[in-house]
Each structure stands twice: as structure tokens, then as C-alpha cells.
Amino acid sequence: MPSSPQPVSPRWKGLLAALSLALAGFIWLSGLIDSLSRPSVAPALSLQQQELTLLAEPAVPPPLREALLGEAPREALRKALEGISAEERTERQQQMFLLLEGQGSVSADLERGGDDPLLQQLQCEAGAADPTLCIDAAAAGQAAFRLALSTVLPLVTALLGGLLLLGQAWRLLRGRLMAWPDVQGPELTLVDMALLVAGGFVVISAVGVPLVAFPLVGALTAGLGSPRREAVSVVINYGVMALPSLLILWRQVRSLPRERAPLGGWMQWRVRPLFSALRDAMTGWLMVTPVVMLTGWLLVRLVGDPGGSNPLLELVLGSRDPLALGLLALTAVVLAPLFEETIFRGALLPVLATKLGPLPGVLLSGLLFAMAHISVGELAPLMVLGVGLGLVRLRSGRLWPSVLMHGLWNAVTFLNLLLL
Incomplete structure (x- = not known):
């Protein structure tokens, strides 16, 4: 019989969670301030x-x-x-x-x-003499x-999304919205989430990436030229960043009694039926697009371009190497949605929704999701995106549609960068 994980003293667990929150807050605040000095794309x-x-x-x-x-x-x-x-x-x-x-x-x-x-x-x-000949x-x-x-793709997406939002608003006014399923997820505490997100996702990753990934990347990419060196670095750094959180979550979920797990498991992946997952992902993507676009437009109009864009965007814009672009696409379209949705909508959102209520849970998880990207310029649009992903997770009652929606969002963004 495999041995179960030894429980940690509640007192030490609470102190560790409080320390993790304090360190994570400092790291995030410092990162957001530093992002102001990064150029905007x-x-x-x-x-x-x-x-x-x-x-x-x-x-x-x-x-x-x-x-x-x-x-x-x-x-x-x-x-x-x-x-x-x-x-x-x-x-x-x-x-x-x-x-x-x-x-x-x-x-x-x-x-x-x-x-x-x-x-x-x-x-x-x-x-x-005749410029037309040139x-x-x-x-x-x-x-x-x-x-x-x-030009046309974003406009068509925003138009369709706006129509869907109007339809949802009309059904809400008429009282015809379908009831959402009960929130199901891992039976963890807010302290567990502090250890997972603040301790694993922020603190350990902030230390682990520089100490472990940088020397490893330097050794593995010594013979590569730019931009392949940067693209390989992105993949390795992201893997090192994701590993501590996934290991902490694995240990937390492993300690839960299996007989109490809901249908589909604690994380509620539930890939099938696939068609309804694709439908929910596409609908969520369409409806969140005009709201994100409006948020970005208002931000620029009110405060100007705050800068601090994600460095990954600059790599995509400046690269024409197929292998480098393929590695960047793998990170943005596959790895990031799988990892981030597992943490923020698979574990964090159900716990917050159970403890605080669905709406506060969606808003808080969306805010933490946006702050995790450490970019002042993208903070408001990413929070809107995080709220949209959270609503899709709660409405569908499973995680897979949120992963597909996140991947679709990143894929369309990546495609727009390539087109330009």
C-alpha cells in the first residue's frame, strides 16, 4: 500500500501560507513596477x-x-x-x-x-519615371x-461576441438563463491555495527559475543562435516555473479521500463530450473578446499606453525562424493554457467560489490570474479575460472548456502577431 502524505501542522501551515503571501505580494508589486520600464509592443x-x-x-x-x-x-x-x-x-x-x-x-x-x-x-x-512599374x-x-x-477578423469576432452578449442579457432579463451546475472541485482550504499560488507559483518559481533554469538554459543553448536560443529558453523556463506548483497541487489532491471525489475527479477535467466543450470554449472566446477590446481601448484613452508588454510578444514579432516560432507557439497555445487553467480555474476558482461565493471567486481568481503575468499594461485586459475563463469554468461545470478557450485566445493573438 502506498503511504499517504504526512499532514503538516495547521499552525506551521498557516504561518508558511502567511509568509508566502507576504513574499508573493512583494515579488508581484516589484515586478509590476519594473514592468513600467519595459517597452510596449x-x-x-x-x-x-x-x-x-x-x-x-x-x-x-x-x-x-x-x-x-x-x-x-x-x-x-x-x-x-x-x-x-x-x-x-x-x-x-x-x-x-x-x-x-x-x-x-x-x-x-x-x-x-x-x-x-x-x-x-x-x-x-x-x-x-513610372512608379507603377515598381x-x-x-x-x-x-x-x-x-x-x-x-483587420477584419477582430472586428467580426467583436461583432459576433457583442451579439452573443446581447442575447445573454436578454435571456437574463426574461429569466430564461439556464441554472449553472453546482461548483465542484478539490476540497482544499484558502490556506492550501495560498501555499499553491503564492508559495509555489510565485515564490518558489521566482527563486527556482534563476537558480535552476538559467544555468540549464545556458548549457543547452550554448550552440544555438538567436532567435532559437531565446525560444528554447522560454520553453525551459516555463517548465521550471510550472513544476513547483504542479507538485504542490499533486500532493494536496493526493491527500484527499478518493471515495469523496466527484464524478470526473477532483480537478473536473471531463474531456467528453468534446463537442459541447468546443462549443462552450468558442462561445466564451467570442463573448469575452469585445469586452477585452473595450477595456484595452478605454485604458489607452484614459491613461495612455502604460507599457510593460509581455516579452514573449516581442520575440514573436522579431522572429522569422520556423523552429523558434514553433517553440513559442507550443508555449503560448499548449503549455500555458494547460498549466494556468489547472492552477487558476482547476484548483483556485472552485475553492474561492465555495468559500466566498461564485462571483467573488471569479473576480478574485481573475485578478490573481492577471497579476501573475506581471505586466501593468496588460493587467486590466487580462483580468477581464480571467473573469471570462472563470465564468466558462463555472457555467460548464468542468475545466476542459476553459483550457480550450485559453488556448484559442492565445492562438488568435499569436496568429495576429504573425500576420503583422
Whole structure:
């Protein structure tokens, strides 16, 4: 017979939980303050969209140009580059700015046939009597397709999500909303959750990643070049960060009596029926999208761009290596949803909902989920996303739809970055 885990003294357990909360609060607060000094990816995204707009202009039908491209894409790109100081511009941006200003030329590498169609077009136009002869129809058509997807897809998603939200509001007013299933999850305490999230997810990971992962990453990636080195580092660091929390949760759940576990187990994964899980995930993703978009828009309008974007976004934007992008996609679309949903919606949310009530549980778990990403600029939108994931978890009565919804959200975000 396997031996069961030895119980920890309630007194020491409570003291350890209190210490974990204090340390986690300090680590999170310091991280949020430090995130203010990290650059935002918003300017880079805006600049890349303007470049894509100028490249796509010849392939967009004239009736759609104003709606899809705006007015004067060339002048908009020139002004955006003008807003970047000469010291901060990359060599490519400086070459592009000079060409848009009507002076300068591209580097010898590009003149010999580089793979940058926009710079090639601008260089050709600088010395051509007829600029239309400089258009690369294939590059323009591809750019127009990418631009349409990156512009139309979010709008269509927000529109469908808004309609679904209106339908839910109408059913709520008419009293026709279906009753949610009872909250089921591991029979753990708030002290257990403090040890899991604050102790495992924050404190041990904050110590373990620098002490264990950094030397390991350095040894394993010594022969790799950028950006593969950074991509491998992301995967290993994330695995090391996730391991302490998963081990703590495994020990906590293992100590619970099996005969009292609800149907589907303590974590309520319940993969089947798969179709209803996909339906719940898709519906939740559609409904949360317009709220997250509105939250982000209001944040920028009220306080400006606070910066502090996730460094992973910069890696995706700056990488063209298929293997590196594949590893980053694996982390964002598979590993992160599985791990984060296990902790925040599999364990934390049911305990909070049982102890505090469903609504406070959803709000608090969403706030902790957002703070765990340690980014001031993304705090409010991520909290909205966390609340949406929590509502899907409670409404469906199982964890799998939340995992699928989280993966879908990250996949669409990743796709939008690739399109730009």
C-alpha cells in the first residue's frame, strides 16, 4: 500500500501560507513596477501595420482603400518613422525613412536582391519615371490578404461576441438563463491555495527559475543562435516555473479521500463530450473578446499606453525562424493554457467560489490570474479575460472548456502577431 502524505501542522501551515503571501505580494508589486520600464509592443505593432498597409495599397480595390487603409498610407508611415529619433531607428527604418523623404538609398545587400519587398519597392520608385512599374503584385496581394485578416477578423469576432452578449442579457432579463451546475472541485482550504499560488507559483518559481533554469538554459543553448536560443529558453523556463506548483497541487489532491471525489475527479477535467466543450470554449472566446477590446481601448484613452508588454510578444514579432516560432507557439497555445487553467480555474476558482461565493471567486481568481503575468499594461485586459475563463469554468461545470478557450485566445493573438 502506498503511504499517504504526512499532514503538516495547521499552525506551521498557516504561518508558511502567511509568509508566502507576504513574499508573493512583494515579488508581484516589484515586478509590476519594473514592468513600467519595459517597452510596449504597441508602437512596433502600429508601425508594422502601417508598413503592411503601404505595401498592400496597390492590391486593394479603390472603393475599399479608405476603409481598409485609411488616408495617405505613405504619409502615415513617414510620420510614424519621423516620430522615432534617429538614434533609436534601426538601419532598416532609417533607410525606409530616407526613401520616403526622397533621399538616400538602401544597402548593397538589398540592391542585390534582398527579401524586403517594401524597401525594394521604395528603392525602385526613387529612380523610376513610372512608379507603377515598381509594384510587386504577388507581394502586394499577400500583404493585402494579411492586412484584411488582421483587420477584419477582430472586428467580426467583436461583432459576433457583442451579439452573443446581447442575447445573454436578454435571456437574463426574461429569466430564461439556464441554472449553472453546482461548483465542484478539490476540497482544499484558502490556506492550501495560498501555499499553491503564492508559495509555489510565485515564490518558489521566482527563486527556482534563476537558480535552476538559467544555468540549464545556458548549457543547452550554448550552440544555438538567436532567435532559437531565446525560444528554447522560454520553453525551459516555463517548465521550471510550472513544476513547483504542479507538485504542490499533486500532493494536496493526493491527500484527499478518493471515495469523496466527484464524478470526473477532483480537478473536473471531463474531456467528453468534446463537442459541447468546443462549443462552450468558442462561445466564451467570442463573448469575452469585445469586452477585452473595450477595456484595452478605454485604458489607452484614459491613461495612455502604460507599457510593460509581455516579452514573449516581442520575440514573436522579431522572429522569422520556423523552429523558434514553433517553440513559442507550443508555449503560448499548449503549455500555458494547460498549466494556468489547472492552477487558476482547476484548483483556485472552485475553492474561492465555495468559500466566498461564485462571483467573488471569479473576480478574485481573475485578478490573481492577471497579476501573475506581471505586466501593468496588460493587467486590466487580462483580468477581464480571467473573469471570462472563470465564468466558462463555472457555467460548464468542468475545466476542459476553459483550457480550450485559453488556448484559442492565445492562438488568435499569436496568429495576429504573425500576420503583422
